[in-house]
Amino acid sequence: xxxxxxxxxxxxxxxxxxxxxxxxxxxxxxxxxxxxxxxxxxxxxxxxxxxxxxxxxxxxxxxxxxxxxxxxxxxxxxxxxxxxxxxxxxxxxxxxxxxxxxxxxxxxxxxxxxxxxxxxxxxxxxxxxxxxxxxxxxxxxxxxxxxxxxxxxxxxxxxxxxxxxxxxxxxxxxxxxxx
Amino acid sequence: xxxxxxxxxxxxxxxxxxxxxxxxxxxxxxxxxxxxxxxxxxxxxxxxxxxxxxxxxxxxxxxxxxxxxxxxxxxxxxxxxxxxxxxxxxxxxxxxxxxxxxxxxxxxxxxxxxxxxxxxxxxxxxxxxxxxxxxxxxxxxxxxxxxxxxxxxxxxxxxxxxxxxxxxxxxxxxxxxxxxxxxxxxxxxxxxxxxxxxxxxxxxxxxxxxxxxxxxxxxxxxxxxxxxxxxxxxxxxxxxxxxxxxxxxxxxxxxxxxxxxxxxxxxxxxxxxxxxxxxxxxxxxxxxxxxxxxxxxxxxxxxxxxxxxxxxxxxxxxxxxxxxxxxxxxxxxxxxxxxxxxxxxxxxxxxxxxxxxxxxxxxxxxxxxxxxxxxxxxxxxxxxxxxxxx
Amino acid sequence: xxxxxxxxxxxxxxxxxxxxxxxxxxxxxxxxxxxxxxxxxxxxxxxxxxxxxxxxxxxxxxxxxxxxxxxxxxxxxxxxxxxxxxxxxxxxxxxxxxxxxxxxxxxxxxxxxxxxxxxxxxxxxxxxxxxxxxxxxxxxxxxxxxxxxxxxxxxxxxxxxxxxxxxxxxxxxxxxxxxxxxxxxxxxxxxxxxxxxxxxxxxxxxxxxxxxxxxxxxxxxxxxxxxxxxxxxxxxxxxxxxxxxxxxxxxxxxxxxxxxxxxxxxxxxxxxxxxxxxxxxxxxxx
Ligand code: SF4
Numbered sequence: 001x002x003x004x005x006x007x008x009x010x011x012x013x014x015x016x017x018x019x020x021x022x023x024x025x026x027x028x029x030x031x032x033x034x035x036x037x038x039x040x041x042x043x044x045x046x047x048x049x050x051x052x053x054x055x056x057x058x059x060x061x062x063x064x065x066x067x068x069x070x071x072x073x074x075x076x077x078x079x080x081x082x083x084x085x086x087x088x089x090x091x092x093x094x095x096x097x098x099x100x101x102x103x104x105x106x107x108x109x110x111x112x113x114x115x116x117x118x119x120x121x122x123x124x125x126x127x128x129x130x131x132x133x134x135x136x137x138x139x140x141x142x143x144x145x146x147x148x149x150x151x152x153x154x155x156x157x158x159x160x161x162x163x164x165x166x167x168x169x170x171x172x173x174x175x176x177x178x179x
Numbered sequence: 180x181x182x183x184x185x186x187x188x189x190x191x192x193x194x195x196x197x198x199x200x201x202x203x204x205x206x207x208x209x210x211x212x213x214x215x216x217x218x219x220x221x222x223x224x225x226x227x228x229x230x231x232x233x234x235x236x237x238x239x240x241x242x243x244x245x246x247x248x249x250x251x252x253x254x255x256x257x258x259x260x261x262x263x264x265x266x267x268x269x270x271x272x273x274x275x276x277x278x279x280x281x282x283x284x285x286x287x288x289x290x291x292x293x294x295x296x297x298x299x300x301x302x303x304x305x306x307x308x309x310x311x312x313x314x315x316x317x318x319x320x321x322x323x324x325x326x327x328x329x330x331x332x333x334x335x336x337x338x339x340x341x342x343x344x345x346x347x348x349x350x351x352x353x354x355x356x357x358x359x360x361x362x363x364x365x366x367x368x369x370x371x372x373x374x375x376x377x378x379x380x381x382x383x384x385x386x387x388x389x390x391x392x393x394x395x396x397x398x399x400x401x402x403x404x405x406x407x408x409x410x411x412x413x414x415x416x417x418x419x420x421x422x423x424x425x426x427x428x429x430x431x432x433x434x435x436x437x438x439x440x441x442x443x444x445x446x447x448x449x450x451x452x453x454x455x456x457x458x459x460x461x462x463x464x465x466x467x468x469x470x471x472x473x474x475x476x477x478x479x480x481x482x483x484x485x486x487x488x489x490x491x492x493x494x495x496x497x498x499x500x501x502x503x504x505x506x507x508x509x510x511x512x513x514x515x516x517x518x519x520x521x522x523x524x525x526x527x528x529x530x531x532x533x534x535x536x537x538x539x540x541x542x543x544x545x546x547x548x549x550x551x552x553x554x555x556x557x558x559x560x561x562x563x564x565x566x567x568x569x
Numbered sequence: 570x571x572x573x574x575x576x577x578x579x580x581x582x583x584x585x586x587x588x589x590x591x592x593x594x595x596x597x598x599x600x601x602x603x604x605x606x607x608x609x610x611x612x613x614x615x616x617x618x619x620x621x622x623x624x625x626x627x628x629x630x631x632x633x634x635x636x637x638x639x640x641x642x643x644x645x646x647x648x649x650x651x652x653x654x655x656x657x658x659x660x661x662x663x664x665x666x667x668x669x670x671x672x673x674x675x676x677x678x679x680x681x682x683x684x685x686x687x688x689x690x691x692x693x694x695x696x697x698x699x700x701x702x703x704x705x706x707x708x709x710x711x712x713x714x715x716x717x718x719x720x721x722x723x724x725x726x727x728x729x730x731x732x733x734x735x736x737x738x739x740x741x742x743x744x745x746x747x748x749x750x751x752x753x754x755x756x757x758x759x760x761x762x763x764x765x766x767x768x769x770x771x772x773x774x775x776x777x778x779x780x781x782x783x784x785x786x787x788x789x790x791x792x793x794x795x796x797x798x799x800x801x802x803x804x805x806x807x808x809x810x811x812x813x814x815x816x817x818x819x820x821x822x823x824x825x826x827x828x829x830x831x832x833x834x835x836x837x838x839x840x841x842x843x844x845x846x847x848x849x850x851x852x853x854x855x
Contacts (some may be wrong), residue, residue, distance in 0.1 A: 064482030237847030258656025
């Protein structure tokens, strides 16, 4: 597998940083022979407004830590979509929170577009806060980058104990969602 | 906590595998080195180190104190070091500026301690949340007077852990404040960290005096130019002063004493350069062009080298792990092999000028520079490479 | 005058003076020699193991005291004695750390550390010898100079108002506050013993005589004249409200032990408490 670059983006409060962190940790610690680096936006912009986190994955040593040309772009807000779609690779994959993003012509560069009403699914479980994990389950089911087991393991470890159960439900629902 | 569940009895070294940030790795490295005191002041992008130390130090019998400013922070760690505890602080550019006078006190009084500078863009308040590498010369010359320093620059989360330990070892061995030059990108990015078993970590502690307290000369150095260090409470009646002093530690304000003291303080670093200087050589054997870089910029450089080699351009990298003392001799030798050297750094040429000095005209030196806010992309560096080899 | 005082006491004190460091650099008529001697006597009579004593100074005439005393002694940078003392003190709860420094050092450049040290109730003793201006640098006006005081940087008289140091220390949280003049040798000694044995931040102000750079610009040519002036104006008032002890040009000088609070937790107490909690806390990982 060659170098893969993923950008998760949305607005503050959606748990975009956690998405990158869970993905990065699942790969770095539990996927044999794969390395991962996670970087994220810091400062006032991460406390509201736009938020993003990147995961770079490779088999060998990862020299350059940042994502610049995304193989996968996961957007959970309209603003994030407009801001980052120019850096999606030609033929790359676009994941969209379908109720929060209206696509335009720029999306045509994507080889594949996958849509999910992640927030609505989350709300059915009890809180829009689980939308990020629903998206993670959806991402997991539609790519072969990271194993389901690895992601579930890090959800159990990284998420506060009382939220684990609902996050795992969100993950399952996202995973099983057929657009 | 990830793969390994740590036994509660020994919590200083959390042996195991983690996915974590450079800042947290540096904090854990300090604990593994035996650090027991942290005095600090909040400043972006280093605050996570202070936060983590406030959580961890009391678990291992140490203390964390948040002070009223960075001046108090640096001075407090000098005090704790004389109390016999390994001590450290962490800050960023503006805070480092405030610490400089007392880093000089640490050098003059030969006090072991570690300062982490998670660099951001400057000058002044600059770019609090974004990367810079602009404090390289400040670390070297920022305090008044004349002196030698040791500064190390990690380039991965793992190295943040490993090099804090080396920084403590150098501080203890050579008795001076040692600076770890990190940067915002490294401090905040997450990657895999392996914390080894306690027994596999090499720790150096300060030499202790063996002579009788009544005839003890606290600043009489051994052959390595470093005096053994008694700490408070051991009966040696420790004496320190920032004034020029003799072997007894008494102020003697004349040219002769100054000459003798300064020569020793400078030479204890200069004469031990071979021990202190750490370098990484990457694909240098067949290189027709050499990049010299450090810290996060060295990773961008490696990315560029991959791209260049795909195009058949043979480029190699010398990574400065030890920034100060500077690797003059090593760089001069490398310069004999190539026509062009590129120096990649996020500042206006602070290491570039050192390389220019070191090569003594044997190669052309070109800075690949930017002024902070973002790291170089490999493509940017590649285009400079292509310009120089055409 | 002072060097004689010191000499007279030299015999009993000399193990506490660094061999070869006397004669000191202080001027004739300066009270620093006698104050240093009183501090030595107080430490001796406190009964504390001399190994557990550490002396910290900043910069200035008073700041030189650390270098003369034969304990663990640290002559630091200008204004920074207190944070050094805090760093040193927390490494051993039994250590008695005594800061000896001047008014310019502690209240001007080091003022921030003074107020925060007091706020924390750090377990240190601060002895501030106040000579109303900067002696070492040649007599510039300082934060304790009274309005109208003549100094090299106040040739027409000081335009500012002074800090009242006991009031400052008390209002910031110091739990032991006292003031004596350099003349009150016996009571100064008793107070310093109490201050050293006090748990928490103890602050003792000593009004000192500086004929060289203060006195001769303010009609008090000799050290003795300054002390005599103190004597005339001194009003003994233990338990005085330290917020009402400001010193003016000619007004009364209130001295005494103003404050002693015994039940406030110290910084060291609280740090040790936190250690106990932390040790019982499960690791949350990285
Ligand atoms: S200048 Fe004043 S305070 Fe300093 S030593 Fe002389 S008399 Fe004492």
